[in-house]
Amino acid sequence: MRPLLSPLSWALWFGYAFLYVPIALLILYSFNESRLVTVWGGFSTKWYGELLHNAPLLDSAWLSVQIAGLSATLAVVLGTLAGLALARFGRFRGRTLFGGLISAPLVMPEVIIGLSLLLLFVAMEQWIGWPDGRGMTTITIAHTTFTTAYVAVIVQSRLAGMDGSLEEAAMDLGARPAKVFFVITLPLIAPAIVAGWLLAFTLSLDDVVVASFVSGPGSTTLPMTILSSVRFGVSPQINALATIIVLVVAAGIFVASLLLARRERQRRRDEQMALQGG
Structure with missing residues (x-):
């Protein structure tokens, strides 16, 4: 009699459980009546x-979302340009140094x-008077600095594995490099850009x-608020907020997957029509 699951399947299911059971428990205990997050006291949505009346927690969450959105957008712009330079510009002077500077945040400790x-920010404030203190601006710049490296690696990998014949054909037909990038290259690397942004x-x-x-003062992000509250016991309100974030992120990933799958199907149909027409 054959086993129901092979050892590889058991390992796979164990890995999924290790990753997602804690998230499921967090969502479950957000509906807990008890104030103790580890003791079930009955179902409740209180x-x-x-959470709606906890202004400091909501303010820190909104600040984190704003910083994450701005830094991710800036990182996508800078990382895409860096990945394009590394994948398409060949061996230029300083390429090794440039690649090392791009990948350094990947291996450098966050401390x-x-x-x-x-x-750097303290020295700039003394020399030119900007930034005026530490706050949302400095956090955004800092997050852009180390997230750009991740986007650059993703985009570079996508460009390195992409067939460049379409770009060469467009340039042979007289298209300028900027038009080739926006009309051909950018749509092809769109999945990598979306993945890098996420x-x-x-x-x-x-x-x-x-x-x-x-x-600085008045610029406390959500992870900092949660970390400071651990000393006094995590409130179930944080579980509720985390549940909302998980659902929003899951919905965003689902919508992005649908849009990317739709674009991929459209691209394949266009290629088939072009082949049939040729």
Whole structure:
């Protein structure tokens, strides 16, 4: 008699359980009546109601979302340009140094990144008077600095594995490099750009080490608020907020997947029509 699941399947299911059971428990205990997050006291939605009246927690969550959105967008622009330079410009002078600078944040400890950026911001404030203190601006710049590296690696990998014959054919037909990029290259690497934006958004939203160095009074992000509340016991309101974030992120990923799948189907239909027409 054959086993129902092979060892590989057991390992796969164990990995899924290790990743997603804690998230499922977090969502479950957001509906807990008890104030103790580890003791079930019955089903209740009162923590969602109390969350709406917790202004400091909501303000920190909104600040984190704003910083994550801005830094992810800036990281996508800079990372796409960096990935394009590394994948398409060949061996130019300083390429090794440029590639090393791009990939350095991937392996550098966050403590070093946060401390170096703090020293930079302090020196800039003394020399030119900007930035005026530490706050949302400095956190956004700091998060853009290390998330750009992730976007650059993703875009570079996509460009390296992409067939360049379409770009060459467009240039042979007289298209300028800028038009080739926006009409042909950009749509082809759109999945990588979306993936890079989502990864940068998640890394920014999750960061607490770098933000602790470059933040100031009145600019407390959500991870910093949660970390400070751990000393006194995590409130079920944080479970409720985390549940809302998980659902919003899951919905965003689902919609993005549908749009990318639709664009891929459209691209395949266009290629088939072009082949049939030829």
